[in-house]
Amino acid sequence: MALEWLAGGTVTSVPGFLASGVACGIKRPAAPDLALVAAERPCAAAGVFTTNRFPAAPVLYDRAALAASPYVQAVAINAGCANACTGDEGLADAREMAGLVASGLGCPPEAVLVMSTGVIGVRLPMERLRVGIPQAAQALSADGGAAAARAIMTTDTRPKACAVRTVVGGRVVTVGGMAKGSGMIHPNMATMLAVIATDAAATPPVLDALLRRAVGRSFNAVTVDGDTSTNDTLLLLANGAAGRAELSDPDAPEAQALAEALEVVAVHLAQAIARDGEGASHFVTVRVRGAAGEADARRAAKAVANSPLVKTAIYGGDPNWGRVLCAVGYSGCAVDPARAALWFGELALVAGGRPLDYDEKQAAAVLQQPEVTITVDLGLGAGEATVWTCDLTHRYVDINAHYRT
């Protein structure tokens, strides 16, 4: 069986996972703002967290909890308050949040992880969570994945979820996930929260290895504005319900089907984040090839994807390709100007570092499409990288000028 997409897939497309999303009064005006994902039995787990040096309280909490024991039964996520830059009190709030979930589900608090997203520097309204978490536990259901994906949104305009089915070691296995963006999106990690669930059976070290590989090709290849948040968290939970011996070697042939399914789900969610970047009107793929090495290619692709001048030109439909080469030029990657080539979509604009005699109207037409691919060939080596982003629009400024007000 090849990989199969499940229509309307979510985390609860995975057998053995329940989810819910409720409004507990953190967001103003009221909207769903509390999600719960729970497994019927403890799951092997792995996590990837922000590299920001002001990690939010839930990041500190989860890292410590996973280090102590990589088995998890539930994840609670609130939107509207990041619980970041809140000191020891914030850490105590994260701990209480996990405890409330454990009480509601009747599981040990060590088996609960938490995530928060929203405004930095504000304490969690614990009195609302004390009421909301039992409600969310009550609301858990085997088709609650869509409600959970909706409850973790902040400036996202739509929920992001998907699921695929494949065969791992002779058993049908499902991988389903959900994520939220949509500003402060940048590699290592994108500012985002995501939960991926599977019924595959694998040890925590195998999950950790597979998750990190998938992240390198998905969430770490997406950028909206170059800002890496204090809260980025991606968790992978595997309940083993598909029923077979645990995978114990990430490089074993039977792990490859699971690795592939994970990557497909992660890429889908990461692209969904860029597509729904704050104010986005274009989904942009930046491909750099012919770089001296992969690190160089990535550096160049990220510089192009983060350049406000490139992003505003795409928004305006202006095929101002000079800004693309300019961004490559300051990215720090090795360049021989006389070898550079550039395409907007299929249209070649530059070869040998000089403009070709292309048709401006055709170039502008490429930018009329909602999806734009920019390809740069540096002509130096075999290094390749792809980064996804969106354009920079008036709406981005609208959203972020008054985020708290």
Added chain:
Amino acid sequence: MALEWLAGGTVTSVPGFLASGVACGIKRPAAPDLALVAAERPCAAAGVFTTNRFPAAPVLYDRAALAASPYVQAVAINAGCANACTGDEGLADAREMAGLVASGLGCPPEAVLVMSTGVIGVRLPMERLRVGIPQAAQALSADGGAAAARAIMTTDTRPKACAVRTVVGGRVVTVGGMAKGSGMIHPNMATMLAVIATDAAATPPVLDALLRRAVGRSFNAVTVDGDTSTNDTLLLLANGAAGRAELSDPDAPEAQALAEALEVVAVHLAQAIARDGEGASHFVTVRVRGAAGEADARRAAKAVANSPLVKTAIYGGDPNWGRVLCAVGYSGCAVDPARAALWFGELALVAGGRPLDYDEKQAAAVLQQPEVTITVDLGLGAGEATVWTCDLTHRYVDINAHYRT
């Protein structure tokens, strides 16, 4: 005599320098787009150029010319076309531009430098320069500095020029300069062109040393959007007309007054660029102190100054300080979250990594001012840095979405 500002100062405030600005038809609609600065005798010269690896033709030309002989008699600058990514033909155009100036002035072509700013990837309209350069040479005058400063503008909303007078080794010396911004502004260098003239007498190596020090504290401390252009060039010309023996040691006590005057002019021009950043509605000073070292402080200050989320919050008058700490956190500088403190203007918002009980209205009032200072104290060491920038506004998007159209 202390340092004295000259009202309405420009490059032609410096004895022995002439300048002009004319419209030669590169900009559409027609506007002044060609500036000439000329000295009555050859000047010792120094230059600092973009680090972008797609350097524009005039950058390649000037670097080679200065390396061959650091004596310069004229600088020609056009706006409207960057002559970047134009290959060997572009380099030939830059050479012809210098030759046209030399013919007009009757000086050797090796004594002429050129600069260009504008759209990348388009050849210079040489037929217009062949007519315009003789006109600019004809128009040279001892009060042409203001016209020259106006002719080098692109999206700048106002010309940028200043001059100061000081005493160097017992002689009255003048330092005058002009610059243009105003998008693609980022340290190393800001995207900018600038010419600074002085009648001090100094050898080219002394000028080079003093210029590099001044740039470190001025143009390299300003950022608008993090984009480093293909064309950034800063030239310093010293005609020695103040009449004394050449300074031959940049560290000699008598060089200090010149160093100070140079720095004051460079800082004024750099700040003028940030104040007039594309679409700017606020001038923002980001000060980081208490960092583990100066490099860390600079890294953190630049990350804050470049964060689209910080810049849009300032535009919107929203004192969302969490975004400031978040940017520090991903800058790569060393951080102990429990020691961080933060101020907007004089108002303390954070101490020990946690929000203080400040008045939101007072914090918002700070952002009502046209000039905003954000101070971060990391509480770790003696590292300090200051970076100037502007906010990110709807107008920035307007300007850059349709720059070429």
